[in-house]
Amino acid sequence: MEKLRLNIKKTIFIGLAFASITAFWETYNFIVPLMLNRTFGLSDSLRGLVMGLDNILALFMLPLFGTLSDRTSTKFGKRTPYFLFGTLLAVLLFLGLPFAESGQLRKAENLANEVTRTELWGYVKENEKSKFQEYLEKAGHDFSNLTASEKDNLLRDEFVKIEEEIDGASNPEFEDFVRPALRHYTYQNLTKKNPGPLIAYLVVLLLVLIAMGTYRSPVVALMPDVTPEPLRSPANAIINLMGGIGTVLAMVVNMVIFSLSAGGYYRSYTTVFIAIDVLMIVFLVIFLLTVNENRLLKERQEICEKFGIEEGMNQKASKVKVRFRDIPWEKVRNFLLALVAIFFVTMATDAINSSFSVYATDNLGFSEERASFVKMLSLIFSGLAFIPVGYMAYKFGRKRTIMIGVVCIAVALFSAFFVGREIRIWFVVCYFLMNFGNVIVVVNTLPLVLENSDTNTVGKFTGFYYTATMLASSLSPFLSGVFMDLTSQRRVMFIYGTVCTIISIFVFTLVKGLGEKKELKQAEKTE
Incomplete structure (x- = not known):
């Protein structure tokens, strides 16, 4: 008997769109x-709000x-048409940021450069200020016999002494105590007084997201379109x-661009945006040269008939609108x-990913190059x-496999705290x-x-799957940013994420009839 096999080469070319x-x-x-924090001086909660509003x-x-x-x-x-025109529009607008x-x-x-450290205090x-006092007390300073005025003066004097760099390396004290004040100063004296540049930036951001929104669902739907249902997990x-x-x-x-270009804290990212635009165009061109969507759809229909595979509600393709009320409850x-379970696990990972660059550089002291390298190695x-x-x-069924992934995320986030x-x-x-x-989760949730x-x-x-994740x-990002602002500790996002994963695991236990282990009897050729 002939076995049903995934066309790996075809799937790889389809994956260029993703x-x-x-x-x-x-x-x-x-x-x-980084732009929102450094250029516009937004707080963690406002930055999180913007990063959330874009979705x-x-x-x-x-x-x-x-x-x-x-x-x-x-x-x-x-x-394919959505991928073509959406990418071209997104590339042009992305460069506008x-x-x-x-x-x-x-x-x-x-x-x-102009503000004095005394004014910044x-x-x-x-x-x-309370955190700074605790830090100084651990370093040996005694505040017990000082009046409020004397305490504030001592704190200010020590604040003024903080150097931006020590032996050519970033000073943790500067990043922890001076940099937040500098961002607040930037927001109050630049962004708040003249919000026009921020509004213009957000308008361009909105247009970019409109362009990206036109083709994400169509691109992701292409794989299940051309792949028989039993092969969708490995294809995904x-x-x-x-x-x-x-x-x-x-x-x-x-x-590479970070390491080759100078600029310091207030660097321009124009070169990075141009390079990514070129990369997106290269992916688009290769996709158009190698993927014939209509031919692949026909091939899938032939494979399903050959192996006797029945899929979903087993309807013939048509332009008839299918409503949820037509589907069994x-x-x-x-x-x-x-979708609810997927929503909560995405809440957990997005709280971390939306703050990774800021947390890794400001709180853990990684350089931008090192933080990017850590993220790259992790994904490899x-x-x-x-x-x-x-x-x-x-082997385990999709649901159990996903739950294993969620447990890994929960352990990681709780430990990171x-x-x-x-x-x-x-x-x-x-x-x-x-x-x-997260790899375990994303590979199996869409199928x-x-x-x-x-x-x-x-x-x-x-579309509804991406509605939940989006x-x-x-x-x-906003909710985790609120908790960070309330506690003045960015690491609280790890507890927030852990709670979200626990909720996700509980909801997954309520899902019945989806993601169960199946024997692939339809993977054998019918006689």
């Missing part, structure tokens, strides 16, 4: 938080364009591996529960697991484990929610 998306988001998620648009666009692509029919296919920031960047740098928040593993390659390439580009219930390490993780679903600057190598270990667990989809609903189901991405 590689383009991940290259974009890696650069976006690493650099935009709110996607909540509406992903289901919309997923559904539209379901009912699209062109000589280039259903999904560093130009929208450039004027404010120079003003922020000049402001930082007036912008240190009270909770930061390859797609995510290609996404990992796109991410790593973006990291390499970022790291039990299937809808489990689909929605799965995790990427080695993409293929075997895809086949884990056959106890890691400080002195033992930051253990943060790298925790970050590796978090990304490994899980698509188990009951068919040709007419793949784009719709994909909603989490919208809320989590």
Whole structure:
């Protein structure tokens, strides 16, 4: 009997579209938080709000364009036109971000050079002053017999003495105590007094996200379109591996440019944006030259007929609109529960990823180059697991496999809470484990929610899947930022993330009939 096999070469070329998306988001998620903190002086909660708001648009666009692509029919296919025109628009607009920031960047740098340390002391928040006092007490200073005025004067004098660098390296005291005051000073005396540059920057940001939102769901729906259902987990593993390659390439580009270009704290990122645009165009061109969507759809239909595979609700492709009320309630219930569980695990990982560059550089003392290198190594390490993780679903079932991944994330985040600057190598270990667990999750969650989809609903189901993840991405950076501001400790995001993973595990236990272990009887040729 002939066995059903995945066309790996075909899947790799399809994955180039996802590689383009991940290259974009890696650069976006690493650099935009730095821009918001350093150039505009936003607090952690405001920065988190902006990083969350950029995904709110996607909540509406992903289901919309997923559904539209379901009912699209062109000589280039259903999904390909969205990838083509969406990428071209995104590339042009993405380059507008560093130009929208450039004027404010120079003003922020000049402001930082002109302000005196004594004047800056007036912008240190009270909770930061308390932390500074605790730090000095550990260093041997005695505040017990001082009046409030004397205490403040001593704190100010010690604050003024803090050097930005020690022996050519970044001074942890400067990053922990002076830099937050400098950001607050920038916000109050530059951004708040003249919000025009920030508004212009956010408008460009919005346009970029509109462009990206037009093709994410169609691109992700292409793999299940052309892949028989029994092979979607390993196929999705390859797609995510290609996404990992796109991410790593973006990291390499970022790291090389960071190491070769000077600029210090107030550096311009224009060169990085240009390089990533070129990378996205290269992925697009190779995709267009190697992927014939309509031919692949026909091949999949032939394979399903040959092996007797019945998929989803087993409807024939048409332009008829399928409503949720047409689907049995039990299937809808489990689909929605799965989305809730996915929502919470995404809340956990996005809290960390949206603050990684800021936390790694400001709190743990990594340089931008070293932080980017850590992230790249972590994804390479995790990427080695993409293929075997895809086949884990056959042994344990998709749901159990995903829950193993969520447990790995929970352990990593809880452990990271106890890691400080002195033992930051253990943060790298925790970050590796978090990304490994996340690989297990992302490889299997999309195939899980698509188990009951068919040709007419793949784009719709994909859109709702990304609605759940994007909603989490919208809320989590802001919510975790609020907790960070309230406690004046960025590491509280790890406890926040741990709680989210626990909720996710509980909800996954309520999902029935999805992601169960299956014997692939349909993988044998029918006689």
